Amino acid sequence: MPVLSEAPRLAPLYLKALTGLTKRGGELPSRLYERVGVQVDASHLAEYNRVCAFRLTDQLPVTYPHVLTFPLQVKLMTDADFPYPLIGTVHVANRITQHRPLHMAEQLDLRVHVENRRKHPKGEQFDMIAQALVNREVVWHSTSTYLRRGPHTSAPGQTREELPHPTSHWHAPANTGRHYARVSGDRNPIHLHPLTARPFGFPQAIAHGMWTKARCLAALEGRLPHAFEVDVRFKLPVLLPAKLGFHTNGTHFHLLTPHGKPHLSGIITPL
Structure with a gap:
């Protein structure tokens, strides 16, 4: 279990990712990375x-x-x-379990590992597992599911589903990806500018999936349980700038295009 004394610098890692676009094959690594005593910066x-x-x-x-x-x-x-290049690997789902609220004053131990490689009709999937611990107790757990498309596959299709009409509308400006990249460290070029998104098949920059999840949960702030699981599926990308529709019944929530197609669907389950 390698313990890191500080957060890895992301800029060199992204440069490294650009040089590893063709790597493939092999098993998922079994090691776990950890940081101990992490203090949140106010x-x-x-x-x-x-x-x-x-x-x-x-x-x-x-x-x-x-x-x-x-x-x-x-x-x-x-x-x-x-076994997979970082660039081009698609974040398709995220499930977070919060066992109790976390507070800024608490020191966190952070752990990350990967598991559950499996076949998918469009290629292969795997789960990136992240945990936050306080006093050796897991208080927060996240499973991010990624899809690596195989050869001769198209983008995942959208199944037809009956979705409710939005109860509120938001505007995501063109610089949303750059703002979220600054606070998250996720500077994948598809999120930053149309010129850097186009080589990857997007006519405009697209919003981060985890920004869309966070934005939906911010709309529910004050109504969330203390201990709960929130599971989302990322569907159509949000091309920036964007008009977004939001609907929730308190348990299920959806982020929609102006035509009622789903960007994201999620469900909240109290523990």
Whole structure:
């Protein structure tokens, strides 16, 4: 279990990812990366809350530990023995379990590993597991599912489903990806600018999936249980700038295009 004394620097890791576009094959690595005694930076938390529309409190949004573990995830996915390139691997789902609220004053131990490689009709999937512990107790757990498309496959199709009409509407400006990249460290070029998104098949920059999840949960702030699981599936990408529709019944929620197609669907389950 390698223990890192500081968060990995993401800029060199992204450069490394660009040089590893053709790697393939092999098994998922079994090692676990860990950071111990991580203290939340108040100014960073405040900026994250502003970008994602959370209130300014000393309680961590349920999605915030994801950005703390993200550098560990990128390090693992850019290691030489990781079987898939980071660039082009698609984040298709995220499930977070919060066993109790986390607070800014608490020191966190962060752990990341990968597991559950399996076949998918469009290629292969795997799960990136991230955990936050306080006093050796797991208080937060996240499973991010990634899809690596195989040869001769198209983008995942959308199954037809009956979706409700939005109860509110939001606007995501063109710089949303750049703002979230600054607070999350996720500077994948598809999120930054149309010129850097086009080589990857997108006519415009697209919003981060975890920003869309955070933005939806910010709309539910004050109504969330203390202990709960929130499971989302990322569907159509959000091309920036975007008009977004949001609907929730308190348990299920959807982020929709102006034509009623789903960007994201999620469900909240109290523990």
